[in-house]
Amino acid sequence: MTLQFYNSLTRNLEPFQSIRPGKAGLYSCGPTVYDYAHIGNFRAYVFSDLLHRTLRLFGYEVQLVMNITDVDDKTIRAARQRQIPLGEVTRPFEAAFHEDLAKLHILKAGTYPRATDHVPEMIRMIEKLREAGHVYESEGSLYFRIESFPDYGRLINLQREELRAGASKRVASDEYEKEQVSDFVLWKGWVPEDGAVAWDSPFGKGRPGWHIECSAMSTKYLGDHFDLHTGGMDNKFPHHENEIAQSECCTGKTFVNTWIHCSHLMVDGKKMSKSAGNFYTLRDLLGKGYSAEAIRHLLISTHYRNFLNFTLEGLAASGKAIAKINAFAQELTQAAQNGAEGPGAPLVDLAAAKEKRFRDSLADDLNASGAMGAVFEFMHEARERRDSWTKTAAKAALAFLETAQSVFACFDLAPAATAPEAAYPEAVAALLEARKAARASRQFSESDRLRDALAALGWVVKDTPKGQILERS
RNA sequence: GGAGGGUUAGCCAAGCGGUAAGGCAGAAGUUUGCAAAACUUCCAUGCACCGGUUCAAAUCCGGUACCCUCCUCCA
Numbered sequence: 119m120t121l122q123f124y125n126s127l128t129r130n131l132e133p134f135q136s137i138r139p140g141k142a143g144l145y146s147c148g149p150t151v152y153d154y155a156h157i158g159n160f161r162a163y164v165f166s167d168l169l170h171r172t173l174r175l176f177g178y179e180v181q182l183v184m185n186i187t188d189v190d191d192k193t194i195r196a197a198r199q200r201q202i203p204l205g206e207v208t209r210p211f212e213a214a215f216h217e218d219l220a221k222l223h224i225l226k227a228g229t230y231p232r233a234t235d236h237v238p239e240m241i242r243m244i245e246k247l248r249e250a251g252h253v254y255e256s257e258g259s260l261y262f263r264i265e266s267f268p269d270y271g272r273l274i275n276l277q278r279e280e281l282r283a284g285a286s287k288r289v290a291s292d293e294y295e296k297e298q299v300s301d302f303v304l305w306k307g308w309v310p311e312d313g314a315v316a317w318d319s320p321f322g323k324g325r326p327g328w329h330i331e332c333s334a335m336s337t338k339y340l341g342d343h344f345d346l347h348t349g350g351m352d353n354k355f356p357h358h359e360n361e362i363a364q365s366e367c368c369t370g371k372t373f374v375n376t377w378i379h380c381s382h383l384m385v386d387g388k389k390m391s392k393s394a395g396n397f398y399t400l401r402d403l404l405g406k407g408y409s410a411e412a413i414r415h416l417l418i419s420t421h422y423r424n425f426l427n428f429t430l431e432g433l434a435a436s437g438k439a440i441a442k443i444n445a446f447a448q449e450l451t452q453a454a455q456n457g458a459e460g461p462g463a464p465l466v467d468l469a470a471a472k473e474k475r476f477r478d479s480l481a482d483d484l485n486a487s488g489a490m491g492a493v494f495e496f497m498h499e500a501r502e503r504r505d506s507w508t509k510t511a512a513k514a515a516l517a518f519l520e521t522a523q524s525v526f527a528c529f530d531l532a533p534a535a536t537a538p539e540a541a542y543p544e545a546v547a548a549l550l551e552a553r554k555a556a557r558a559s560r561q562f563s564e565s566d567r568l569r570d571a572l573a574a575l576g577w578v579v580k581d582t583p584k585g586q587i588l589e590r591s
Numbered sequence: 592g593g594a595g596g597g598u599u600a601g602c603c604a605a606g607c608g609g610u611a612a613g614g615c616a617g618a619a620g621u622u623u624g625c626a627a628a629a630c631u632u633c634c635a636u637g638c639a640c641c642g643g644u645u646c647a648a649a650u651c652c653g654g655u656a657c658c659c660u661c662c663u664c665c666a
């Protein structure tokens with residue numbers, strides 16, 4: 119099956135055909151580094167990673183670019199409030215962002231261009247647009263005249279008359295400085311609130327508008343015309359619409375073939391957002407003891423174009439689900455080492471069939487839920503075929519799980535051996551040792567008393583055929 | 592007001608015309624000194640509602656209800 123994606127530009131499912139055979143250029147809208155990203159933001163990045171990994175699974179060499187927005191109203195405001203240079207606001211959050219990406223097993227982009235490192239490119243682009251007659255000046259700032267781009271509004275199916283009317287009640291009626299309310303700024307003339315944040319340009323001292331950075335940086339690293347551009351639904355308008363206008367008016371070429379937008383993460387039926395205050399950061403959740411893998415599982419468990427209602431209950435369910443696959447991988451690893459000889463055809467064939475279902479699901483517009491279903495079906499049906507768990511077949515089964523892991527990246531297929539008892543605090547280790555002795559002499563009331571004692575210290579003890587195992591309660 | 596999306600078991604969720612995947616929770620059983628874990632089995636005559644098309648509809652068409660997003664901070 120070939121890959122197909124839902125293209126926001128055409129509102130249709132389309133077979134994916136890359137511009138250059140075997141290669142895919144992917145631009146993923148990155149963060150504004152004025153604060154920690156919340157997991158609603160990370161849904162978009164995990165979605166983009168799912169796309170990235172799926173493209174790789176299907177043999178594409180992916181060139182991924184993700185921007186870091188390190189100059190805008192919010193970052194400048196934070197710098198002013200804290201009375202520190204802009205970079206001292208943005209760099210720590212940029213570093214935190216990369217740490218969070220790594221924790222969520224999001225593959226690294228080839229480049230993470232910063233807006234502040236690409237101001238000359240943006241200025242050149244604005245100059246080109248000005249020469250082509252798309253730009254006008256007002257009160258020291260430069261604006262893009264959307265009337266000069268007939269295709270404006272394709273992404274959101276916008277009626278141009280509505281724009282003219284300024285249909286949104288949110289538009290302040292005193293914004294006269296623009297010819298039309300939906301014209302957007304390319305270059306913001308310096309104002310005192312900007313403080314030291316300013317660049318010299320042929321249009322005077324100032325700073326770039328938000329939208330121009332993505333046009334300048336994406337075309338710099340991926341070319342004037344590239345394959346895929348992703349982001350959250352709320353970036354369709356105005357951000358991506360404006361990117362298209364700027365880029366196409368500047369280069370005269372089609373900008374991006376396929377636009378893919380992921381839907382929002384909800385909390386209590388409402389969009390998770392900074393402004394609403396109903397958000398969790400990755401750090402919050404890790405601090406509560408949830409694993410990054412469970413978070414990743416939850417984020418990919420719903421199709422990217424559907425709303426995902428985030429709950430801690432759902433997160434706990436994800437943690438339990440992935441633990442079962444991990445245990446299954448353990449069993450298979452045992453069989454791969456100690457199993458019988460022979461082809462084990464039933465298990466080998468089953469793995470091939472489920473892998474096909476897995477790949478077909480992903481190819482169909484990134485249906486991760488269907489693909490995850492294939493993995494669980496495989497686990498159950500493999501156990502029904504235990505007779506065929508030969509060394510060879512178990513290796514084939516593990517190979518399928520590794521393929522699944524190459525896209526989902528939420529399992530632990532080779533978990534470390536249970537920590538030795540010596541690794542526990544002394545008091546805990548002593549209780550464990552005493553309980554072990556009590557159990558050896560079948561003094562179960564003493565054993566249960568020691569279990570309660572451990573519970574009082576915050577540990578749950580479980581008896582397995584291999585001995586006692588401790589877990590944090 | 593305009594544009595777009597949604598409604599499938601207690602919760603999450605796939606399904607894209609051929610008779611309801613999967614996960615969590617729950618129930619019973621195997622195992623266990625007892626638990627836990629693991630494993631096995633069970634768990635929607637039904638897909639918001641009302642019509643229509645069809646041999647066949649959760650899937651297509653028309654309508655109704657409710658929910659959500661966007662319409663220049665937003666991933």
